[in-house]
Amino acid sequence: MGLVSDDEPRAALRGAVLGLGMIGRHHARLLQASSRVTFAGAVDPGGDRFGIVQEPALVFGSIEELLDAKAVDFAIVAVPTEEHLPAAQALAAAGVAVLVEKPLAATAREARALMAAVEAAGVRAAVGHVERCNPALLELRRRVGTGQLGEVFLIATERVGPFPARVRDVGVVKDLATHDLDLVCWLGGAPIERLAAQTQHRMGRQHEDLVLVTGRLRSDVAFNVNVDWLSPTKVRRTRILGERGMLVADTLTSDLTFFANGEVTSEWTAAQAARGVSEGDMTRYALSRREPLLVELETFCDWVAGDDSAPIVTLEEGLATVLAAEAVLEAAGSGETVRL
Numbered sequence: 001m002g003l004v005s006d007d008e009p010r011a012a013l014r015g016a017v018l019g020l021g022m023i024g025r026h027h028a029r030l031l032q033a034s035s036r037v038t039f040a041g042a043v044d045p046g047g048d049r050f051g052i053v054q055e056p057a058l059v060f061g062s063i064e065e066l067l068d069a070k071a072v073d074f075a076i077v078a079v080p081t082e083e084h085l086p087a088a089q090a091l092a093a094a095g096v097a098v099l100v101e102k103p104l105a106a107t108a109r110e111a112r113a114l115m116a117a118v119e120a121a122g123v124r125a126a127v128g129h130v131e132r133c134n135p136a137l138l139e140l141r142r143r144v145g146t147g148q149l150g151e152v153f154l155i156a157t158e159r160v161g162p163f164p165a166r167v168r169d170v171g172v173v174k175d176l177a178t179h180d181l182d183l184v185c186w187l188g189g190a191p192i193e194r195l196a197a198q199t200q201h202r203m204g205r206q207h208e209d210l211v212l213v214t215g216r217l218r219s220d221v222a223f224n225v226n227v228d229w230l231s232p233t234k235v236r237r238t239r240i241l242g243e244r245g246m247l248v249a250d251t252l253t254s255d256l257t258f259f260a261n262g263e264v265t266s267e268w269t270a271a272q273a274a275r276g277v278s279e280g281d282m283t284r285y286a287l288s289r290r291e292p293l294l295v296e297l298e299t300f301c302d303w304v305a306g307d308d309s310a311p312i313v314t315l316e317e318g319l320a321t322v323l324a325a326e327a328v329l330e331a332a333g334s335g336e337t338v339r340l
């Protein structure tokens with residue numbers, strides 16, 4: 001059941017998915033369509049409620065049933081967050097590589113146990129922080145890397161909208177803001193140094209449904225994360241502000257826009273500096289739009305097949321995000337700034 005050998009890096013991998021819910025059904029669709037993968041099956045005790053698996057015999061009620069029936073090289077863990085740990089443990093013990101949906105686990109303790117299981121089994125594993133595969137964010141990061149904005153001083157994300165009835169086991173911090181806590185570090189090129197947070201509980205659930213985080217990366221870039229399930233419209237926006245202007249990515253439409261600072265035309269440079277920036281040209285970039293979940297799958301397949309340079313999200317990065325989410329909840333509870 002091991003990995004394909006290094007001299008056959010493009011051979012089809014036998015891939016399965018655990019969980020056929022909101023996100024698992026999309027993984028199942030892509031696994032069945034990909035020429036890189038032979039679809040080994042899907043596991044969901046609730047069955048295939050979205051009717052996504054073309055061959056009904058490939059829907060299994062448990063991991064054990066799947067592994068008894070099929071040889072599996074890798075599996076995508078798309079079960080509720082609190083069940084990531086037992087699912088990944090069972091797969092790793094059977095020698096199966098795992099792509100675990102974000103967040104890596106519900107708590108840092110569980111994330112570390114998951115990492116230990118993967119390490120003990122010697123299997124490859126990564127986290128599905130799929131926003132890193134969004135074309136607008138990839139291009140945003142590339143442009144920041146080329147120095148288009150000059151020195152960067154702010155990363156601000158907004159991820160608000162109505163409540164999706166599917167989420168039951170965690171609050172908005174772990175379910176949604178983990179996207180943003182990963183993004184600010186990936187885009188800013190540094191880990192979080194400190195943060196403060198505010199939450200709201202407006203829907204009568206045990207967990208929070210709104211969070212505002214403000215903090216600083218170790219690179220001294222300030223960041224702001226604004227996430228909720230209470231807004232009557234869906235917004236997914238990431239903006240990076242630097243000394244030459246601002247890049248704004250809309251990940252719903254995969255649009256990227258550059259707002260340049262106006263040219264300095266006056267000799268009175270000191271007076272201009274005191275006045276601050278002015279509005280310059282605005283450019284919307286035309287991007288080729290590939291489905292982020294497909295890019296994530298292909299990247300993971302490259303890596304499982306032996307390409308160590310494939311840009312997967314490591315378990316260490318996944319753990320850092322879970323730790324950041326716990327720090328957010330601690331900061332919101334105590335009202336204090338938390339250092340990571």
Ligand SMILES: NC(=O)c1ccc[n+]([C@@H]2O[C@H](COP(=O)([O-])OP(=O)(O)OC[C@H]3O[C@@H](n4cnc5c(N)ncnc54)[C@H](O)[C@@H]3O)[C@@H](O)[C@H]2O)c1
Pocket residue numbers: 018019020021022023024043044045046047062063077078079080081083087101102103128129130166167175
């Ligand atoms: N990357 C993203 O953008 C994204 C989006 C949504 C969800 N997610 C993550 O994916 C995971 C699943 O979320 P969802 O919204 O699809 O949840 P969901 O509740 O819609 O679906 C989960 C499915 O898993 C099944 N399940 C439960 N226990 C199982 C087990 N032991 N083995 C196999 N199947 C099992 C359930 O029957 C259900 O069908 C969560 O960790 C969530 O954070 C990621």
